Amino acid sequence: MKISELSPDSLRGGSRSPTVPADSAPHHLIDELEAAITAAEFLSPSDPSASAEAAAALASRLRAAISHLASNPSTFPDPVRLHLWKLSYRLWNACVDLSNASRAAAPSPCLADLRLAAADILLLAGAPPGVPSPELKSASFFLKTGLAYHDLHRLDLAAKCFERATDLISATPTHGAEERNLLLEINLARSRTAWEDADRNLAIALLNRSKNLVAGSPAGFKTLAEQYLLRAKLDLSIQSQEGVGLISNASKLLSEALDLCEQGILEAKGRGSGEKLALEGVRERCLKFMAAERLGAGDYEGVLRCVKVLRDGNPKPSSGEHASVGYVAMRAWLGMGRVGEAEKELRGMMAGMGPAVEGVVLAAAEVFVGAAGAEEGRRVVEGLVGRCQMGAAAALRLVRKVAEAGRGTAAMGRASVVAELAGDEKVVAAFEGPAVVKERAAMHALLWNCGADHFRLKDYHTSAEMFEKSMLYVSRDEESRARRSNCFRVLSLCHLGLAQLDRAQEFIDEAEKLEPNIKCAFLKFKIYLQKKDEMQAINQMQAMVSCNDFNPEFLTLSTHEAIASQSFPVAVASLALLLNLYSLGKQMPMSEVAALRNIITLLHKNSETDHEILKYMKHARMRTAELGAESFFGKGAVGSRELNWFAGNSWNMGLKTGKEKRFDLCAEFLELTSEFYSANIDGNEGNPAMVWKSLILSVGAMISVEEQMKVPLPSSDIKKAIEMLNRAGKIFPTLPSTSDQTAEEPSLVFLHTFNTYQLLDRLDISDKRSQQLQLIKNFASSKACKPEHLLHIGLAASQGGLPNLEVAEFSLNACLSAMLALPSPDYRMISIVIRKLAGLGQVCGSDNAYNVYKQAYQIIVGLNKGDYPLEEGKWLAVTAWNKSGMAVRLRQVDTVRKWMKMGLDLARHLPGMDMYTREMEECFANFEKLCGAVDGLVSQVEETSSRSLS
Numbered sequence: 001m002k003i004s005e006l007s008p009d010s011l012r013g014g015s016r017s018p019t020v021p022a023d024s025a026p027h028h029l030i031d032e033l034e035a036a037i038t039a040a041e042f043l044s045p046s047d048p049s050a051s052a053e054a055a056a057a058l059a060s061r062l063r064a065a066i067s068h069l070a071s072n073p074s075t076f077p078d079p080v081r082l083h084l085w086k087l088s089y090r091l092w093n094a095c096v097d098l099s100n101a102s103r104a105a106a107p108s109p110c111l112a113d114l115r116l117a118a119a120d121i122l123l124l125a126g127a128p129p130g131v132p133s134p135e136l137k138s139a140s141f142f143l144k145t146g147l148a149y150h151d152l153h154r155l156d157l158a159a160k161c162f163e164r165a166t167d168l169i170s171a172t173p174t175h176g177a178e179e180r181n182l183l184l185e186i187n188l189a190r191s192r193t194a195w196e197d198a199d200r201n202l203a204i205a206l207l208n209r210s211k212n213l214v215a216g217s218p219a220g221f222k223t224l225a226e227q228y229l230l231r232a233k234l235d236l237s238i239q240s241q242e243g244v245g246l247i248s249n250a251s252k253l254l255s256e257a258l259d260l261c262e263q264g265i266l267e268a269k270g271r272g273s274g275e276k277l278a279l280e281g282v283r284e285r286c287l288k289f290m291a292a293e294r295l296g297a298g299d300y301e302g303v304l305r306c307v308k309v310l311r312d313g314n315p316k317p318s319s320g321e322h323a324s325v326g327y328v329a330m331r332a333w334l335g336m337g338r339v340g341e342a343e344k345e346l347r348g349m350m351a352g353m354g355p356a357v358e359g360v361v362l363a364a365a366e367v368f369v370g371a372a373g374a375e376e377g378r379r380v381v382e383g384l385v386g387r388c389q390m391g392a393a394a395a396l397r398l399v400r401k402v403a404e405a406g407r408g409t410a411a412m413g414r415a416s417v418v419a420e421l422a423g424d425e426k427v428v429a430a431f432e433g434p435a436v437v438k439e440r441a442a443m444h445a446l447l448w449n450c451g452a453d454h455f456r457l458k459d460y461h462t463s464a465e466m467f468e469k470s471m472l473y474v475s476r477d478e479e480s481r482a483r484r485s486n487c488f489r490v491l492s493l494c495h496l497g498l499a500q501l502d503r504a505q506e507f508i509d510e511a512e513k514l515e516p517n518i519k520c521a522f523l524k525f526k527i528y529l530q531k532k533d534e535m536q537a538i539n540q541m542q543a544m545v546s547c548n549d550f551n552p553e554f555l556t557l558s559t560h561e562a563i564a565s566q567s568f569p570v571a572v573a574s575l576a577l578l579l580n581l582y583s584l585g586k587q588m589p590m591s592e593v594a595a596l597r598n599i600i601t602l603l604h605k606n607s608e609t610d611h612e613i614l615k616y617m618k619h620a621r622m623r624t625a626e627l628g629a630e631s632f633f634g635k636g637a638v639g640s641r642e643l644n645w646f647a648g649n650s651w652n653m654g655l656k657t658g659k660e661k662r663f664d665l666c667a668e669f670l671e672l673t674s675e676f677y678s679a680n681i682d683g684n685e686g687n688p689a690m691v692w693k694s695l696i697l698s699v700g701a702m703i704s705v706e707e708q709m710k711v712p713l714p715s716s717d718i719k720k721a722i723e724m725l726n727r728a729g730k731i732f733p734t735l736p737s738t739s740d741q742t743a744e745e746p747s748l749v750f751l752h753t754f755n756t757y758q759l760l761d762r763l764d765i766s767d768k769r770s771q772q773l774q775l776i777k778n779f780a781s782s783k784a785c786k787p788e789h790l791l792h793i794g795l796a797a798s799q800g801g802l803p804n805l806e807v808a809e810f811s812l813n814a815c816l817s818a819m820l821a822l823p824s825p826d827y828r829m830i831s832i833v834i835r836k837l838a839g840l841g842q843v844c845g846s847d848n849a850y851n852v853y854k855q856a857y858q859i860i861v862g863l864n865k866g867d868y869p870l871e872e873g874k875w876l877a878v879t880a881w882n883k884s885g886m887a888v889r890l891r892q893v894d895t896v897r898k899w900m901k902m903g904l905d906l907a908r909h910l911p912g913m914d915m916y917t918r919e920m921e922e923c924f925a926n927f928e929k930l931c932g933a934v935d936g937l938v939s940q941v942e943e944t945s946s947r948s949l950s
Contacts, residue, residue: 030087037091041094045097045102055098055114081127088121095114112154115141115145122141138165139168146161146165170183180213187210207227210224222275225283228254229286232286236250254293257286261283265280291328291329291332295331300336301332303332304329306328327367330367339376343379345364366398368380369381380398381395381427391430392431392443393436396442398421399443400446415465422447423469431443441473451470460495461498464494464495467494485514488510488511488514492527505524521543526561538570552578555578556590558571572599579596579599593620596623599616600649618672633679636681647687650670667702670697677690695731696725697748703721754789757796769806776797790811794808794812794833795836812837816855831868837852838856850898850899853876856906870911874910877910880903881899903920907920
């Protein structure tokens with residue numbers, strides 16, 4: 001609004017100002033001021049941007065002119081002063097008009113600059129004649145200009161304006177009521193600017209300085225007290241960021257405000273009741289904030305003292321007390337640990353609760369529930385549900401507070417209170433109806449989350465109780481079937497954790513009725529596992545596969561559950577089901593080779609699953625053939641590890657079953673081993689050495705099956721075995737020499753030769769005997785051949801229904817030669833070979849037999865006593881002597897003499913045969929005599945015959 005402190009005649013603005021003497025002042029500067037002010041009067045508020053630019057330019061012109069006028073040392077005459085006075089008011093009124101016209105817009109910096117120019121012009125004018133209190137009016141201009149700058153947040157300019165206003169008032173010799181009120185207003189404005197400019201000390205000093213200006217003025221006391229209260233509120237609002245220091249400052253400021261209120265109330269006695277009531281209102285606000293400040297500082301007794309003063313000043317607290325008073329009182333009682341008094345305060349707030357303070361009462365109830373015991377919290381909630389107009393929302397807030405306070409292992413008891421509250425009929429009734437759908441869903445979520453928290457802590461009893469109560473807040477319509485099914489499912493989980501398997505079964509059955517899905521089926525599977533009903537668990541797994549939302553991941557979960565329950569047959573069945581689902585390009589939770597590997601690993605835990613292991617090994621071989629080694633096992637190092645795992649397991653199983661003389665399984669495992677080790681990953685040639693070993697040992701196991709079962713091998717198996725041995729024979733020359741292989745090589749080469757010999761014996765071909773002989777000759781010429789190998793072949797060739805005597809004789813002779821060539825011959829083995837050769841010689845002819853005995857004699861001659869087995873030597877001597885008996889009966893004198901002499905020679909070189917030797921010598925001498933007598937008789941007969949003929 002316009003300022004019109006002067007009389008209408010003296011301040012009436014005209015189109016022209018009175019004439020100013022030309023020599024009294026720089027008239028061109030005054031003309032410049034007047035022109036600029038006239039232009040300001042014609043500024044249009046309809047175009048704010050144009051007006052702002054013009055106002056800025058005018059402010060610049062005015063500042064220049066004022067600066068030149070202020071630098072003029074001459075004193076302005078009174079007419080000039082009056083003219084400047086009028087120009088200042090014209091400019092001020094123009095600013096007021098523009099400001100009123102653009103009141104809805106933001107403050108304009110240009111108008112503030114024009115106001116400052118008006119104040120400066122008024123200050124230049126000084127004290128014209130007829131103008132009362134010019135300093136007061138000039139200070140008023142600077143005050144209002146400073147307020148304009150303060151609104152623009154140009155605090156430095158605002159502070160300068162307030163300082164100039166203060167200087168003008170301070171220069172006044174006497175201070176009346178008007179001057180004191182203006183100075184108070186200036187101090188308060190200056191204090192506010194200093195506060196916002198972070199000059200706290202100056203702000204407080206200005207407030208303290210203002211105490212002397214409010215004496216005798218209840219309104220002044222009220223204004224100054226409100227300023228102290230405002231500063232205290234600002235301190236309290238930022239105390240959480242700044243710390244305890246601001247709390248103590250706020251306390252001081254509030255104390256100052258209270259003192260001012262008390263003084264103002266005393267001053268207002270005997271005056272109008274309005275001023276006293278206003279001061280009492282400020283006092284009440286101060287006490288409320290002081291109670292809050294004391295509460296923040298932890299001075300609970302101070303809080304209660306503030307509350308007592310507030311209530312003493314209010315004769316009817318039940319009707320006129322604000323709920324915030326009871327709130328801080330309740331907080332103080334809680335802080336002192338006196339829950340009973342806190343509950344009384346809260347119930348007092350609840351008794352006088354209305355719509356306006358319902359939020360405060362609820363907040364107080366939340367604090368009380370969070371700090372008091374569970375039982376006290378339950379009573380408060382029950383009391384509020386019936387009174388609170390917010391109904392379900394209020395109950396939700398308070399139950400949430402109880403639940404939050406009851407989380408964690410240290411406050412398990414509160415969970416039962418939450419369950420009781422959630423199950424209370426009043427609380428449940430508050431959540432009924434379509435208007436509280438959101439609140440009902442939130443309550444369900446709250447109880448659900450609380451149950452989930454306890455479930456994670458393995459407090460299954462509490463979590464089951466929470467989940468049961470959460471179902472009270474789920475409607476029974478069709479849309480909620482899934483949620484109800486989910487509730488039954490988690491309840492089943494809780495009872496499963498409590499090992500209450502029958503209850504768990506009941507709940508999961510209910511869940512499946514509402515919404516059958518894979519989760520329900522999986523949980524039923526877990527229950528069967530816990531019951532150790534493996535058949536039902538396997539059947540349930542098969543049912544899982546038929547679910548609409550089935551995911552193969554559940555079969556891997558089933559496997560883990562079964563392993564955790566030590567139910568390995570179920571785990572194997574789960575993985576077996578998973579194997580049936582693999583197809584090209586289908587995403588699966590684990591690779592097919594990993595599934596097979598896990599099955600075989602689990603089967604190893606049972607000693608009676610070798611046939612099952614063989615079945616899945618064959619499955620791996622089949623999938624390798626179908627997909628290729630790299631596609632099935634994988635590429636790189638991973639694929640190589642997987643392939644080697646299967647090959648190594650097959651090899652170990654072959655060795656194990658071979659030791660157990662289950663040669664049928666051994667043959668198949670070793671055949672699989674050869675095929676796994678033949679597979680190539682990343683172009684590698686596999687492991688030829690292991691292929692060679694596996695082929696040889698597999699054929700050996702096949703032949704052992706025939707011997708064990710006494711059933712001839714089918715021709716197809718014989719053909720297959722020969723092909724395997726031929727393959728092994730082709731691999732052997734390509735193998736590099738290694739220390740391990742060199743140690744095993746002779747035995748395996750012998751086994752290869754021996755198996756080939758045996759299989760050739762089963763073939764119906766004309767030249768098989770010659771092939772066998774050539775095979776043995778080739779082996780005898782190899783480095784791998786050892787005497788014991790030839791002995792074994794010789795013994796085998798000399799036995800059976802159709803022995804191959806040529807092979808036997810060759811093998812035994814080669815064996816004998818090899819043994820004799822050794823540095824330390826084993827004469828026990830040599831004696832066995834000689835005995836066998838002696839037997840063969842008897843079959844093949846007496847000359848062959850005699851050569852054997854002769855060779856034996858040559859071996860025995862020169863040996864130390866005991867080198868050659870005595871029994872074998874006796875056997876040779878006796879059998880050689882006995883062979884002469886047949887020759888005697890056949891009248892083969894030379895043959896008789898030859899064998900008698902061989903027996904006698906052998907006996908003479910063997911210890912312990914002295915008696916036999918003497919008898920043999922006598923017998924041989926008699927034989928020779930007899931032979932001599934016969935020879936003489938024959939000579940006489942021949943001589944007589946010749947004489948008669950002549």
